[in-house]
Amino acid sequence: MNHQVMPRLKVPMIRTENPTPISQHHRIALIRKIMTSDDLPLMERIAAALILLYAQPVRRLVRLTVHYVQHDGDQVTLILGDPPTPVPEPFAELLLGYIRDGRPNRPGGTLPASDWLFPGHRAGQPMDPATLGRRLTAAGIPTLHGRTATLRQLVLQAPPSVVAGMLGYHTVHTEAVAAQAGGTWKKYAPGDHTR
Structure with missing residues (x-):
């Protein structure tokens, strides 16, 4: 660059901090909207609920298969980490209905027997994360x-290590988010406090 052999190179800055979150009031309003509104397509409602209830990134959503959803009697769980995460109503009913008969089946594209929770246009492939992200943004x-x-x-309501295990995050990440959010779980002394 100094000898004008190549053009000036600009290296983009990569943001490493967490983006500014939406307010809790706005988050609850969005959850209410996706649970009750029939105006949104079912796929967008399911993906939005997985983001707004379980903090799952879009790139992880598209890798989920129907086998990550466990239905045992009245209990529905998602295998996002260890242990599996419970799915509350009315989302459990919505999710099971989507798996049963709401997933898109495109003739000549994705096979009807596809196991992907968000099937793509190509047979046997999941939806592209950018495509799902654009659909959610449009919604x-x-x-x-x-x-x-x-x-x-979530890290304000439960110990960050528990949240990390259940949602498939690294403990260091959830501890950092808890510290930024002003969580007090580090000061919590586990054990029997009745003595």
Whole structure:
């Protein structure tokens, strides 16, 4: 560059901090909207719920198969980490209905027997994360900011190591999010406090 042999190179700056989350009030309003509104397509409603309830990134959503959803009697769980995460109603009913008869089956493209929760246009392939992200953005779902708000709320309600295990995050990440959110779980002394 100094000798004008090549053009000036600009290296983009990569943001490493967590994006500003949406407010808890806005998050709850979005959850209410996706659970009750029939205006949104079912696929977008399911993906948005996975982001706003379980803080899952879009790139992880497209890798989920129907086998990650376990239905045992009245209990529905998602295998996002260890242990499996419970799925509350009315989302459990919505999710089971989507798996049963709501997933898109494209003739000449994805096979009807595809195991992907979000099947793509190519047979046997999941949907592209960018495609799902665009669909969610068009539906008014803030994917990155919504996921950040969800994770912050979850680590304020439960120990970050528990949240990390259940949702498939690394403990260091959830501890950092808890510290940024002002969580007090590090000061919590586990054990029997009745003595």
